[in-house]
Amino acid sequence: MSNPSNAPSQASVSASLTQAILHAATRLGLERQPLLDACALHDEQLIDPDARISFAAQQALWLELDRRLQHPEPGLLLGRNLTPGPFSVLSYLLQSSATLGDALTAALRYQRLGGEGGELQVEEQDDTLSLLYRPLYPQHPATRIRVLAMMACWVQTTLPLLDGFRLLEVRFRHPQPDDLAPYDDVFDCPLHFACDDYAIVLPRDLCQLPLIQANPPLQQLLRQHAEALLARLPSASLSARVIGLLGEQLAHGEPDRAELARALALSERTLQRRLADEGCSYQQLLADTRRQLAEQHLRDGRLPATEIAWLLGYSEPSVFFRAFRQWTGLTPGEYRARYGAG
Template identity: 70%
Template structure:
């Protein structure tokens, strides 16, 4: 995206989560001092569990961890993360009365954990789908980072609920040769090469009581979480626009006036504030479409005509022309080239 570098440089993550990632890595035999050095982090930055560190530094840490000689290092790191990495949010989830209440708290306070992506909830007939929209999904390091978070989600909730189970787990990347680590952690049907990272939870579990429910403690933790949330700088307008565009594209051609209304500002104000951030509505729309198109073409088998519809194009030919302008390739050539490189 036009503003991708600035978005990464401004994004921050929880120091306690970064600390926990380091603890997990050392349990897997890596040298902590070396990891800190390669990530441009210091011990002083991690002393306060409520402090923030640059997301870009954590990306460097994930880059180093991706070289672990393991079948799926992200799942190994996630399996070794304790509830502590989420600091106040982790303990708030544990003290919630029901699973549904815990999920609402997770959505409300997720920025306390980090700004490397967004967890969203989608209701289905028989299940609740939690899916993760990572910041800059095209980065190779995204795979290890998101797999770690997904494994940690399951590990945190499983002890809190009797008979906890997943209906399904979905992954953007293609199916690896060895799926036993996935089967061990998620214990449910698995789908690879999809458009999103997601876990599906049976709807009937939403009202199930949590074992460690503690209403008085929950109220105290919620007040602390609200105070921490208020201290975080507001998200940039461009980040919010991209999130809304992602939702609008699923229903056809995006509508700028509707988007402005969703943000409670006028179209003129939308245009001016995006210009102040060094981008425009059209550039964000084009970049969002391009990222989604490349993800669909590289990680799945959907026909290009169906991808065009998913991106809000009324005619496949319009999508084909736009994609050639972006990449110099047709969608078919891009897919063939990506498979050859893989």
């Protein structure tokens, strides 16, 4: 499962993530202003946590950090000092998820809110689950420090949220370094280098375990905000923007295609034509969004199926039950019994 990547020349990243990187650097003894100067950024650009800056500017920041930090692997050092709070809505959304599986689903859906410097994918095989990251410009000199920082931060953030959290292996694109101690300190598992992808491999059954900071009411509010931010990203494909707007509309009842088209400054006919150009349709995106949200609610186990039907904009629960069976081959009750958190 993956999200469409943005064109490299237009890629942007979250101002809040850039702010978090700068905070980590100052904790490690670096001065903030020279770092800002090196990537031609100003503090005013980073005040709004929902603002965006160019991916190229952040790449320049990573290069400057790589030059200034005296450490065998600066990315791992930075990752261990990145705090999740300044990441704004995306970080809080992941931490308040009911289970690790729910957090990963949200990470896939909203990954562009953090940045467009690569693509996150999840692959399931037998008893393992792999988080794959495919960066833009994999040979760029800033890629190694950037991706290592993100991998280390994810592990350090997830570890206290999940009892029994452990890694099976970690894979890296770059060759094996002489000093493996920084890697062992962060990952504590078998390490593989010169691989095709960056990847963190977990036991698949961890996905069903509850997160310690699960907060369903807060998560619902954050999800609505994340959907609105996703829809507003100017570089998003039309289908991605439609999905974001559908998420907003479903929180208030049956989606209105005409209203959605107006929000995109399109006629309904143009909306349908442009979606067809991207290989999809409004009805398909609506069904996919409903299915994803339905499965999430059923795994959470907190809402009865009839209430889930109302939340997804169905006029009658029976219509939802029939649709869900067509999607999964299971009734909502059977799905909850098989995959529910409790």
